Every structure is written in C-alpha cells, then in structure tokens.
Amino acid sequence: MNVSIVGATGYGGLELIRFLGNHPHLEIASLHTSSQFGRNIYEENAHLMHMDYKLEEIDAEAIAKKSDIVFLATPSGVSSKLISEFCDLNIKVIDLSGDLRLQTPGEYAQWYKKEPAPQHIIEKAVYGLAEWNKEQIEQADIIANPGCYPTATLLGLAPLFTEGWATGEDVIVDAKSGVSGAGKSPTAVTHYSEMNENFKIYKVNQHQHIPEVEQQLGRWFADTKPITFNTHLVPMTRGIMATMYVKVNRQTTKAELRDLFETVYANHPFVRIQPLGQFPSTKQVYGSNFCDIGVDYDERTGRVTIVSVIDNLVKGAAGQAIQNANILMGLKETAGLWSAPLYP
Amino acid sequence: MNVSIVGATGYGGLELIRFLGNHPHLEIASLHTSSQFGRNIYEENAHLMHMDYKLEEIDAEAIAKKSDIVFLATPSGVSSKLISEFCDLNIKVIDLSGDLRLQTPGEYAQWYKKEPAPQHIIEKAVYGLAEWNKEQIEQADIIANPGCYPTATLLGLAPLFTEGWATGEDVIVDAKSGVSGAGKSPTAVTHYSEMNENFKIYKVNQHQHIPEVEQQLGRWFADTKPITFNTHLVPMTRGIMATMYVKVNRQTTKAELRDLFETVYANHPFVRIQPLGQFPSTKQVYGSNFCDIGVDYDERTGRVTIVSVIDNLVKGAAGQAIQNANILMGLKETAGLWSAPLYP
C-alpha cells in the first residue's frame, strides 16, 4: 500500500519518513512540501542521506492517484485549507494538525485564532485516539490525529472516565514537553541559549489542546467540568510527561487503582502500565510509540496521581498516525512501530 | 564579622563560598568537612583555584572561637548530631539541612526516616523564611534554613494564606527542580546518560518537604488541609519552578490577584512579581537570590495559578542562608547578594 506525506520536511513529516522506511506494508509514494520543490529530501535533512525522494508540489489529484493514504503533517491552519481538495478524491486522509479535531463550531476559532475548516468536513473527521476509537477509525475517511498533550493526557485519564470513577470535577493536568513540540522554525523561545538550562511555562491556562481534551472527556463522561491544564517546556528535545491530579468518586488503594489501569489496557500493546510504586520517565519511551503510565493514590489527600509519558513526535504525532493507518488498512496495529525505545 | 562553613565541599557549601567571597561584611574564617582534612578547597574544586582555604576538621569549640556564625551545609542526618555541640557555645547556627525544620515530634522520623535532633533544640530553631519571619530571625540563635522546594512554594502561596484568601483546601503544588538539588554524590538517577534528555518524577506524594510546607501554611492559616505536592527532575543543573493550583475563597480577576502579590512583596527586594500576563522561567533567576512569581486567575475553572521560580542552590539554600545571616547581624538584607542573574 502506498502513502504520501504533505509537509514532509517538518518534524512530524520526518518522523513519518523514519518509521515508514521500515514499515512492512506501507510504502512512501511521494513527499510534498509547500516550498523546496525539486530538491531531494536529504538535501535539507542530512540524516536522510541514505534515502532518495524528490520533494514535490502539493497536488491533491496526483497524490490520490499514487496513494491510498495521505498524511497531512502541516502546521495548524494549513490542512483546514487543503482538506477540501482531498475530500472528494479516493484517498484516506490522516491529519496530524489540530485543524479537524474540534467538533463544536466556534471552538477552533476561539482557541487557535484561525479560520476553521468547513464544518461539514470537520464532522466527517474521526478522532484518532487509537486505543479508544478503533471501530470508528476502521471506517473513517478522514482521521484527526490527536495532539501530543491530549494523547498523553487522555490515555492517562481514560480508565477513570470510562470505568465510572470520574466525578467530572477537579481534574488538574500539569504537562511538560520537550522542545521539538514547538516545531522546526527557529524562534526566540526555542533559541538554544535561551532554552538550555531553562524551564518555562507557556500559554498559561490558554493552551489550544484544552478543548480537545475536554471534548473527549465529555464523550466518556457527559458531566465533565472545565479542566485545569498547563504546559511547560523542558530543556530536552523529545518527550512529554503529563502529571495529573484527579479526585475520584470512591476511596481506593494504590493496588486497586493500578489494577484498574492494568485491566483497561490489557490488550493494548503500546500502553505499558508501570509496576506498583513505579513511575515512568520520558526517556523510557524515547523514539517509540509507547505510552507508559504510573498511578498512585494519596491517602492523605484522597487524590489520584496519574503520570503518563509519551514521545511527543511518535505516540504524540507520527507514530499514532501510522498506528491509525494500520487500523485503517486492516493491518496489525503494531506494524512498523514495534521497536524498542532508544536508551540511553 | 567572621563565619565558618561546615560541609564546605558540598554544593551548598560551595555556593556559600562563592557569595561570601564578595560579601562586604562577612568573611570566611574557616572551612570544615568530615573528610579531606588538610587539603585545600581548590584541590577538589578546580573552579576555586584563585582561593586559598585549608579544609579543617569539625571542632565546634575551635569554630566558635573564630566565628560569629557557623553555616551547617551538611546533608540531612548530620546536623541533628552536630547541633548539640554548637548549642552551648557563643555562636549563631544557620542549618541548611532539613534536620531542624519540623517542629512536631515524630514528623522528622516519619518523613526523613532518620533519627531527629533533640526536641528542645528543634524548638529553639527559628524557621528562616527570610521574607516572612524577619523579626524572629533577628533574635534567633539557631536558624533552620528552609528547603529549596518549600522556599519557592511558600513564597508563592504566602499572599493567599496571609491575606485571607485561602480556603485551606485544594492546594496542588507541581514542582520541578534542576538536578543539583540531589547533591554532589553520583547515583544512578543522576548519572548523566540517564538524566540527560529525560524528565522524571520522584518520591510521588512522599517528598520530605511536604510537612515543612504544611507546617508553615498552618501557621498562616490554621485550617490548612493536607496538600498535594509532587516533585520532578528537569535535565538542567539549577532552578526550581513550583506551579501551583489553588482555590481561593472569592471570585477575583487577574489584575486584582496580581495587585495582591505586588502589594504583599512591595518591600521585599528579592521577590519580583511579574507583570500581568507574564510568567517566570527558571533561567531568569539563575545564580541569584531572586524569587520571581507570576500569577493567573482562570475564569473557566475558578482556580488561581501561581508560578514561582528560584535558583535552588541560592534562594533555595546558600543565598537565603546568607540573607538570614545578614538579618541576624543587623546588616542590609541584600549585602553580598545583590547581583544580577547569569544570563543566558
């Protein structure tokens, strides 16, 4: 089966190329960018010097002829414009940006400060949280691949919200991300000398992933109240940790809580629940599609602590996109993705 | 005035030496360690090659003859043993460890898993949170210098707890620290290849600084409930950020909230309240004694967000210890400490 990538030279696109290079069933048919036509992918990306793909213009019809799936690995505000062209063609679309995730009219404009995609297309898009939405994904024409923070957060909160433990209130998510989440364009914030040996908070109480998380929590548990959600930049390239503090509707124990998570994710190979008393570090999923989760019940406060880590560019972007492609194509969910994290 | 340092070769001790080297009124009389006697400080610490101090044994009487103040910059479990010897001598003691901070019998043993100092000595120790305890510090013979996390946390929470905004419930502190807080001894956790490009959570819901924070909050607001408090290691050497989520007993606005903080700290030069809508990064206090605080009120959730940053080795250890020494000696609070952060 053939796939094309639009936005091939961004960090999401490059990760797709890395994984597809070893995929047993999906083959790269073409790479596309909005500039740099005619150059070879390795000319700007020296690490890919062993590969040989010419960068092409974005021509939806040509892409649809070559490929079964197109990945849109473009920044927010781009696929909202591109999506219409692909919609009527015989090709599946997996969009890695935030443009097709928010179903409620007005929310995208409010949080992204950009013009939304056509509402009728947004409504066709299936939210690609692979562990939780498999049946819908199998049938989808368009998949809105989840954001990096929402993936870590939702996989961590899901057992409470789907198994009847949630109160819907008092959900606090304190999330931390490596800098690659900010993308490939140099900025003052991501300038090495500013970011190195520094820890920053940003978009305080205003991150555009807030409504994405709340939307999915609301699907699982209708009476979900607004959550507290903040994001920080860690002086490292890859990795997200979401540390979550939640009140649940019962007294419990550390062991019972862990059992819940273990049971819920028993058949999901990419989610690895940590042993009792252990908590994941971001590096243990580095470069891989795993989401590792540790849980604790604090008897002093009655609060549950959930610690969820992913590689933001893999499970939080390209890896989950390929996982969705696998589901879509009826392949084994782990195809091309079952490799150990890079360590150390 | 003369000072001596016990535990001179640890990170806290080395920071004391750095600041005292430029202090206009306090002079280093002697440096002491539990080993390495007879060696010169620079032999193990190449950065101090321009200095010349022999490392001496720990002899309380000899120290008291030479110095007006002794800094105990030793790990937990050491000053609890040393303190008695200094107690009857004519010397002020500033203890940088956690050994003299917890006043409630049993708490130290419970959280530190070590034998406490004699209770009658603990009761003489004044908690050296310099901005909030100045009058007691001026009169103290023994100062329990606050922990790094408690300093960042308490300076951030103080305005709410002292000005009648606190409910005493729903205080969540998500704290992050550079690795130097773990001290100078190599461990698997702090091995470079393990810690670099990694973000870790540790001592989940069990950090020994929890009772220290709760004790001080309880002094400010008696009906304070157990807090949720977690700590993480950031791949950087210095810096702490405490991100705090608190429910207050009123509706407010971002501006009113900021005004509260600005007013409370108006006469405290080391606390710099950020402009409305701005939040501090750890690097902006690097190597300095500042505590920078930014605040937000989230209308969606009704929660206050407080972001407090310090350099863990300065305001969180040696810097505050010198600030306390200044207060104790009737010097200007900023003497020897008024230098700009290192940037970038």
Next chain:
Amino acid sequence: MNVSIVGATGYGGLELIRFLGNHPHLEIASLHTSSQFGRNIYEENAHLMHMDYKLEEIDAEAIAKKSDIVFLATPSGVSSKLISEFCDLNIKVIDLSGDLRLQTPGEYAQWYKKEPAPQHIIEKAVYGLAEWNKEQIEQADIIANPGCYPTATLLGLAPLFTEGWATGEDVIVDAKSGVSGAGKSPTAVTHYSEMNENFKIYKVNQHQHIPEVEQQLGRWFADTKPITFNTHLVPMTRGIMATMYVKVNRQTTKAELRDLFETVYANHPFVRIQPLGQFPSTKQVYGSNFCDIGVDYDERTGRVTIVSVIDNLVKGAAGQAIQNANILMGLKETAGLWSAPLYP
C-alpha cells in the same frame, strides 16, 4: 539463527537488544549478566517493558548449545577472562570490549593497566572493522569489535592510508564523545551536575584507543609514526566526532579529495560521504549505524581536514557488532540495521 548476549544490561548490551528486536534473521536466545540472575531484563530497564527475557548466569557451555553467536558486551578486563571458556566450543564470539584488539604483546597491559587475554587467543581474533576487513571477518571464530573512537577515526583516515596518500607523519586526531561512552556506572565525572553545561578533556595523550588506531594504520601503511590523539567529553549522551588534521604526500583540491573518499566508500552503504563543502554533525547519525564523513583541503596550510561522526553505541559498538554478525553469517550486511537516524 540464535544469539546470546553476555553483559546484557550495560549500554552496549541494551543496544544489541534494541537492534536484535527488529532483526529479520538473528534471534535473542538468552541474556546473561554477572549479577541480577533471575530478574527480568525490563525490571532494571523500564524502556524494555514490552520484552520478556530472564537474566541468566554466564555459563559458556549452556550458551554454546543455544546460540550460534555470543556477544560479549562486558567492560575491559572481563572478556579476557571469559574468552578461554568460549574458545573450544562451537560458537562464534564477538567481543565488544578492548580485550582482544591489541595484537602486540605488552601493549594491552601498558595501555589498559590490566592483565591481557591469552596471547594465542588474541592472535585468533580478527579486527572487526567491517568496511575494511570483510574477508577475514567472514572466516573468523573470534571478532574483536573495534572501539568507538577507532571506528570513527579509522573510517576517516582509511582512504588516505590505503590509497597511497599518507606520509605516516603529522596525524592529529581531536575526538569528542557523548557521555554514554563512559558506560552505565555512576562516577563523579559523569554526575549530571558536573557534566551538564561542561566540556572536558580526559586521558590527555593517554587514551587506550591510541595503540588500536596505530595498529590498524600500520597495517595499511607500514611507516606510520605515533599519532597525536585526544579525547573530550561533550555534554550529550550519544555521538562521536573525530576531527582529524593530516598532511598528505601531494597537493590536492577539495574536490579531488572528496572524490577519493566517495570512490573508496562507493559500495559501503553505512559510510555516507558528505557533499563538497558540507560537514557532518553527530546528530545526523543518532541511533543509527552510519558513519558520515566530510573532508576539506586547506590551501593555506596544506593540511587535510577530515570530520567523521558516528553514534558511539551503534557504529561504535552494538551496531558494528551486528554488522559483523551479519557478515559472519552470510547475511546482508545491513540486515536489522537499515533504519534512519532519530532526528531531531
């Protein structure tokens, strides 16, 4: 085909496990350590939680029954002792340590300050510089896998020394390595707070890889004089760059020089000669088995500059070991190793 790993929990062993997990023909039969028997590999290595291998004692006979190849991924001074046991058994040995590399009696003791392996075994060991020693490797029973610095250095110098450009004099190698080269055991040098934001030189003019490089250069060009060779630690986990300054026996041009390298390595997929005027960074080979080389001729001084980068744990250790295993087993040289570097 089955393989076993002795020293499975060190960084070299863990990298072997990572690559073998995706190898199409080689399968892990057993993992061995000198301690931790009975524990599972993931218990100490959380990143491998999706795997399931019990750690076993080192029993040469049992290993030889199970496996076609054993990788000795132990520190220097261990395989010199283990090797005899494996020697008479029907199993190929690939030793990742420095114990079997130096053929001249006395050199090992002089540079490693340890007791050497039996000389008759050392003489059986083939130096596994895969691109240059393929025919001997195919026939070998024991392979001495090259050191990390020698791999980067020798692949960079080989074209000059094998194609008649060398003078044998004036070879200066200034090498820089990520910290993982120092292994997994915590030390003062590799303590995070000491190594972070620091650049160090070590073992000045005394690194044990010097005789290994000179031995191979001498095979290529008999009249090779002692080289200048120094090593530095870079505050990063992975990657080696060897910057080399060499006088050659002719005047040349940048283009002619590059052509030489391009031609010599034309059929070696893991060596990627950079375009004229481009030089590699360590990150462009991160996690991969590539060695990327850039060259320059400085008309002002008449010196050639060669810049060679590898991932010290892959091409400099586990990756080249698997490459050697592939050659030994008659497999495609790239089997299990043909994956793109992790970027960014």
Next chain:
Amino acid sequence: MNVSIVGATGYGGLELIRFLGNHPHLEIASLHTSSQFGRNIYEENAHLMHMDYKLEEIDAEAIAKKSDIVFLATPSGVSSKLISEFCDLNIKVIDLSGDLRLQTPGEYAQWYKKEPAPQHIIEKAVYGLAEWNKEQIEQADIIANPGCYPTATLLGLAPLFTEGWATGEDVIVDAKSGVSGAGKSPTAVTHYSEMNENFKIYKVNQHQHIPEVEQQLGRWFADTKPITFNTHLVPMTRGIMATMYVKVNRQTTKAELRDLFETVYANHPFVRIQPLGQFPSTKQVYGSNFCDIGVDYDERTGRVTIVSVIDNLVKGAAGQAIQNANILMGLKETAGLWSAPLYP
C-alpha cells in the same frame, strides 16, 4: 566614572550590565540600542527586573557628554560604521566586535565579507589582549577587544611564542564553543531541537578569527606560518575550550613546560595554570573572567598539548572589556571582576 553601552540588549551587552552592576568604580550612565528606544532594559530581559534603565537611541555626542567610556557591544559590521562619530569626541571606545582588530588592509573584507572601518581609525585601535598588551591599553583611545576564540587561543600559545619556544610551524588549534557565541538571534543552527544532543563543526578552515590569531602570533614571533584552526559548537550555552597541538624547538618535559607557563603568568591573576597532570574543563570558569590553562608534553610524538578554557561571554567578551576599562582608567585590573565561577 561613567560608562555607556551601545548594543545593550545583546549577550555581550547584557554581560556588561551584569558585571557593571557590581563594579565599585564604573557606573552605567546609559544603555543604547538600534531599536526598542524608550523601553526599559528589563522589559525584554526579565532577569534584569531589579534594574531600571531606559533604552536610548545611539547619539554619540550625548553619550560622550555622559560617559568616560563607551562599550560598543554590537555585531560585526556595526561599529565599523559607528566608530567615526565617536572618534573625535572626548570618550574612550572599547569595541567588542571584530571590526577594529585586523590591521592589514584587505583582511577584514576578505574574512568578514563586509566593508571595513576607515583604515586610519583601525590603526589607532589597540588590541586589548589584557594580559599581554597592558602598556598600550593604558594609553589607548580605542580598544579592539579580542574575539572569544583568539583570547583562549592566544593566552594558551603566548608563553611558547614570547619565550622563544615556537617554531612558527605546525600549530593546530581545535576549538569548541558553547552556543551563546552565536549571539541572540534565532537561526536554524541554534534552534534548540537541532543543537541539543548534537555536536557540530562549522566554518571549516574559514573562521574569521584565524587572521586575528595569526596577526598577534606574528607580532610575537615574526616567522609564524598559517595556522590550522577549526571551531565547533558544543550543546551548552557558555564556555570555550581550545585544544592546541604545537611543535616546539626543543625537547622538554611535562614539568618544565608547566613551569614555563606558571612563570609567565605568575602576576596575572585571571590566568590560572593547572597543576601538573590536570586539565581544565569549561565549567570551572563559568560566568567568570578566568582563563584556565593545562599543558602536556607528549614524548611519543614530541608535540605539546595546550588546553585553554574561558567563558566566551566573559573573558572572551564583556569581562575582558571591563578588564580593559579598568586598565584604561588606572583601576585595579580585577575591579568588579573578582568573583568565583558559578559551580555547578
């Protein structure tokens, strides 16, 4: 005495502000930039929130009225234009850029690819290598403050070149710098995700500091041939190490060599010669004006190894500029600069 800074918001300017904030005799009269007029220095530089200086336009006459010295902390290509205005006014100029360093007509244009300052002004500029040029500096009207690499390199090579050990040939300088040397403007090279966990070589054999080093070497030893000089970027913010390999005109010993250096720098407090067998790391001078040097003689090759480290922003820029200002004003050379490095 009053000083002004032009280019106050760059990294060099900010370091000047940091040191001048604690200088006993020099006071900041005004700060100037080419943009941002009217804003306060702390508005763009949160770490300076305890300070209060308005950013002003660059008006040479106004500056000369207020100040005894003006520091030009602007990028190359700026002070070449500004310098004429200051030249006829009653003010000393210390230029931190490379614009006034190269005395040979044509060299600046060749290496910097920019238009040079007027030649008659360049000829008035004294090269401010403080340890070696003190008498000229005392009399100077214009000081060309040395580059960061040349400072580390020349302080390391000086004893050989001034004491008759040099041959003038076979000087190889392999230099490594933290990223702050690249300045404050974000670029693709200094983007965090590209530079982190990466080690890069750049401007191979073409760095603009080459002629600056050669010019000074030529003053010390007329028959100096072109040197080999290369520069690398280390994933850290501050610090330069120059590793130098030199042939000398005699056989020597490690001890004799070290004695030479010790003697030459006996009266220079900022140069700290390491004990025999020890070599400096960049971190041991972090944030300070020290230059630490270690030396070795390699009997195997007859080459001398010199390892010289500085903080590129201090001894390599702002610190040396203030040292020059001290000399110029007849102050103690160490005034305002005598503080311990930040460690760890």
